[in-house]
Amino acid sequence: MLRLQFIGILLTVYSTAAQQLQVKHLHTLHKWSDLNLASDQPKNKLFLPVDIDIEYGDEGRHRTFLTIPRLSAGTAYTLATIASSDNEVLENPRLEAYPNMDWHRTVNNCSGITSAIRTYIDDCWRLWVVDSGQVNSLQLCAPHILIFDLVRDELVQRFAMPSHLYTPSISIFTAMVVDLSESDAPNKCLGGKAYIADAWGYGLIVFDALTGKSWRIEHESMQPSLGVRRFGSAYAGIFTVSLSPSHVAERFLYFHTLNSFFEIAIPVELVNNASNWQTSSSSSASNVDTVSKHFRILGTRGIQCESEVMDNGGNLYCSLISLGALVSWNEHTNYTANDIRAVAYNPQQLKFVTGLKINRNSKGENELWALSSDPKLFVGGSLKDDEVKFQIVGCRTADLLANTPCTVGIMDNTASST
Ligand SMILES: *[C@@H]1O[C@H](CO)[C@@H](O)[C@H](O)[C@H]1NC(C)=O
Numbered sequence: 001m002l003r004l005q006f007i008g009i010l011l012t013v014y015s016t017a018a019q020q021l022q023v024k025h026l027h028t029l030h031k032w033s034d035l036n037l038a039s040d041q042p043k044n045k046l047f048l049p050v051d052i053d054i055e056y057g058d059e060g061r062h063r064t065f066l067t068i069p070r071l072s073a074g075t076a077y078t079l080a081t082i083a084s085s086d087n088e089v090l091e092n093p094r095l096e097a098y099p100n101m102d103w104h105r106t107v108n109n110c111s112g113i114t115s116a117i118r119t120y121i122d123d124c125w126r127l128w129v130v131d132s133g134q135v136n137s138l139q140l141c142a143p144h145i146l147i148f149d150l151v152r153d154e155l156v157q158r159f160a161m162p163s164h165l166y167t168p169s170i171s172i173f174t175a176m177v178v179d180l181s182e183s184d185a186p187n188k189c190l191g192g193k194a195y196i197a198d199a200w201g202y203g204l205i206v207f208d209a210l211t212g213k214s215w216r217i218e219h220e221s222m223q224p225s226l227g228v229r230r231f232g233s234a235y236a237g238i239f240t241v242s243l244s245p246s247h248v249a250e251r252f253l254y255f256h257t258l259n260s261f262f263e264i265a266i267p268v269e270l271v272n273n274a275s276n277w278q279t280s281s282s283s284s285a286s287n288v289d290t291v292s293k294h295f296r297i298l299g300t301r302g303i304q305c306e307s308e309v310m311d312n313g314g315n316l317y318c319s320l321i322s323l324g325a326l327v328s329w330n331e332h333t334n335y336t337a338n339d340i341r342a343v344a345y346n347p348q349q350l351k352f353v354t355g356l357k358i359n360r361n362s363k364g365e366n367e368l369w370a371l372s373s374d375p376k377l378f379v380g381g382s383l384k385d386d387e388v389k390f391q392i393v394g395c396r397t398a399d400l401l402a403n404t405p406c407t408v409g410i411m412d413n414t415a416s417s418t
């Protein structure tokens, strides 16, 4: 019933845009029917990776990162890379702890990593990690933001969230984006701002790495829409966070909640001014009211989408829940059915997309990467041993937009070295 209704809406989206439901093949980097973290791990243990990032190095080298939030103490490690010896292995490549096993050995080691949930690779060879501090909803440590230098694989900064930034055992972080554009040139690679969506706490967390300041933004548009709560994803609020490219004069921060059809925008400069969001003192309570009106509903897509990411051309990509499709919208157009295009349709590859990223390849081009899981795994369902549970699929954004066959930088390298 629900599914039919979705498809009806999708067909409307497609036909309005006069497009064909044509299957597009993304590049499959890895897939797992059996995800094992360690050889001494009990069989049939369930691990649910949720986020990915592809780091491109020189000469087309690459490294793949995965977050595997801890559902129990039985998760040997929670931030992983594909073992370098298995980098070219398509099926069931082995994983390794990142940066090493010492960071993961004890679950309640608050100076290690408790439960990595989101990552972001910036333009300064740094990996930003959000650690929820939770194991199966138990808040063992404060949530942390960790910044690793990817050249030396060493920690360069850590930030423990103060208690006013999150709600223990409730806050779950579903997206993070990092922006370096506001830092002055000499400080660029010391600073950066992280924006984190707290989907179950209904707020946006901002952390400025240069000053160490942090603040939290809450607004009614970050709460689940009452009208559509029946859609199952009952209490998830703000689910995504994306930013206009840094070269754009008037920049916006975009987000949506999981169960609403609306896309919301707010000017980045308002988000970045912490004094706009201070509610503690009575005099500044009015600031929040003043800036509140700048949250703008761009329009409705008439359908739910989950993970969302923006490329350096201002194209916002979103995966449509359980429909096997990716849609794209350019920020310089209106948010109507005519402006939202389906750029990929492949129900075998695009299932439940929990991680959606734009990574820069060695040539500086944008590539879109998705971690796609079988949705049954998230609702306690079981799959056959040989069924694909997780896959990492990607495509140059230029190929998505021009509807040319999907290529990625990793293929160039493989082709030239053989
Ligand atoms: C906690 O994590 C830190 C950082 O990796 C590590 O150096 C230390 O040995 C860990 N402590 C324990 C008890 O595992």
Ligand SMILES: *[C@@H]1O[C@H](CO)[C@@H](O)[C@H](O)[C@H]1NC(C)=O
Binding pocket: 273, 274, 275, 276, 287
């Ligand atoms: C930040 O916002 C406050 C009002 O909340 C305003 O008075 C101040 O000028 C703003 N600062 C900047 C740098 O825009």
Ligand SMILES: *[C@@H]1O[C@H](CO)[C@@H](O)[C@H](O)[C@H]1NC(C)=O
Binding pocket: 332, 333, 334
């Ligand atoms: C967006 O919609 C407004 C109001 O309908 C219209 O004036 C404007 O030209 C449209 N912009 C684009 C880029 O289509």
